[in-house]
Amino acid sequence: MTHFNVPKYSVRIAAATLAMLASATALSACSNSEDTSASTGSTGAAGDTALAITDVAGREVTFDKQPERIVLGEGRGVFATSILNREDPLEHVVALGKDLHEAAPSFESKFAETNAAYKDLPTIGNIAKGDVTVENLLAQKPDVVVMTLDHKKGAEKTGFLDKMDQAGLKYVFTDFRQKPLENTPKSMEVFGQLLGQEDKAAEFNKFYTGKVDDIKSRAEKAGNKPRTLVWRAAGLKDCCSTVKDSNLGDLVNAAGGENLGDSLLDTESGDLTAEKVLAEQPEHIIATGGAWAKNPEKPEVLPHVEMGYAAKEEKAQETLEGLLKTPGFDQLEAPKEGNFHAVYHQFYDSPFNVFALEQFAVWMHPETFKDLDPEKDFADFHDKWLPIDYSGVFFTTKDAHKH
Structure with a gap:
């Protein structure tokens, strides 16, 4: 084995450098921990966040992996999933609200004809009417529950969101009803991130905003x-x-x-x-x-x-x-x-x-x-x-x- 003579000052510099690196690593880990605790959700064991979503309520929700089990708190969320994944609009959806059946039966009938998995999906009731329990949701083992701003208002008043937080359930908010022109693109972006369909969501939003902007611009000049x-x-x-x-x-x-x-x-x-x-x-x-x-x-x-x-x-x-x-x-x-x-x-x-x-x-x-x-x-x-x-x-x- 060949040996090399290393000057003593070189050893001291190397040791000091290693100590500084170790200190910086510890500070970085501490900083990451503080940042993570400030947002909703959890990170992986290594402190990595695979996905961070800002929903229409302005909440940041983090995931340590791409969500695989999604509950649609409003069944009409399939309007959005159908756009983003027409080949398999129920991919990752494990349960949904019963409002699709109650409010949009003609759409539901056609949707069921082309999506055989729909008839076997469990329904969770109607969050807006207060007939959904945390136990209902936990039974589906969801990675995330998608709710609406209408759900948010009622669920805050009844304490349902507090119960979801205590149970460790993650949720995001979307909105196509309260402020449709403002929140539709934001909501489609949220759905795109959850479904791993960001490119399709961006394509839809380009189509959507282009049509909206054209109509608004021309309408303003209509007198x-x-x-x-x-x-x-x-x-x-x-x-x-x-x-x-x-x-x-x-x-x-x-x-x-x-x-x-x-x-x-x-x-x-x-x-x-x-x-x-x-x-x-x-x-x-x-x-x-x-x-x-x-x-x-x-x-x-x-x-x-x-x-x-x-x-x-x-x-x-x-x-x-x-x-x-x-x-x-x-x-x-x-x-x-x-x-x-x-x-x-x-x-x-x-x-x-x-x-x-x-x-x-x-x-x-x-x-x-x-x-x-x-x-x-x-x-x-x-x-x-x-x-x-x-x-x-x-x-x-x-x-x-x-x-």
Whole structure:
């Protein structure tokens, strides 16, 4: 073996260098520990964070590995997963809320036809209605629970979030309803990160923001802002539920209209009497509908508007006209002017909302947006992005001559 003579000062320098490196490593480890404890979630044994997500509530949630078991607190989260992974929209989904069945049966029916795994997925109830327990969630062994901002409000009030924290359950918040145009891209980014579909989420968001920005820019130059009533879930209860500064009301404003609820309601949602609607004489009325809306326990209440994947145009027109049986509504000017419309209710809580925005713009400013065809665009979107075929009726306007 060959030996080398090393000067003593070299040994001292090397020893000092090693000591400094050891000290720096210890400080770095301490710093990493402090940073990790400041965020929601956990890290791996080595202190590495595989994934850090900032949800729409501004919370940072960290994961030491890519989530593999995801619970959709709102079943309609499959609207988003279908866009991001049309080949297998239920990949990593181990349970979901029952609202998809309750609120969007025509979508659910088509979705179940092309996704055999759906019928075997357990449901957890409805977080918004308070019938989900921490035990329900723990039984699914989730890596993360995806909830909405609506869930957040109720779950904070009842202490449900505290119980989830105590049980060590991780959760993120998304939102397609409260502030759709602002939070849809953020929510799709969150879903993309959870599903390992970041590129697809970025592709969708580019499409989405491009369409939204174009419509908003053109609407701002359109001049007048027609006063518009969003008649929410028409037929589900007495006239007339509407919204303020949220969901479809946001879309009305962005499309170049003036959402009537913004000036008439004190809360995010509320009811207007038929007399108030008559007094206001909105220039456009947009009723929302679906296959779910008629209340069988209140046969005296107005019929719902038949909309969605199983709807036929003739039935949609017939049911839309039925809303005008409201006492006094024969005096409304909007139907006489051809400005009484209906739209599929689920646009209010899904990334599909951009097509409702497009249709609202066409209704309120037909000359400005005469180059747009929302029905064709939504059909094309199904062909390119979704695992189900396009069918049904999602937009309709009552023929003014039939009133």
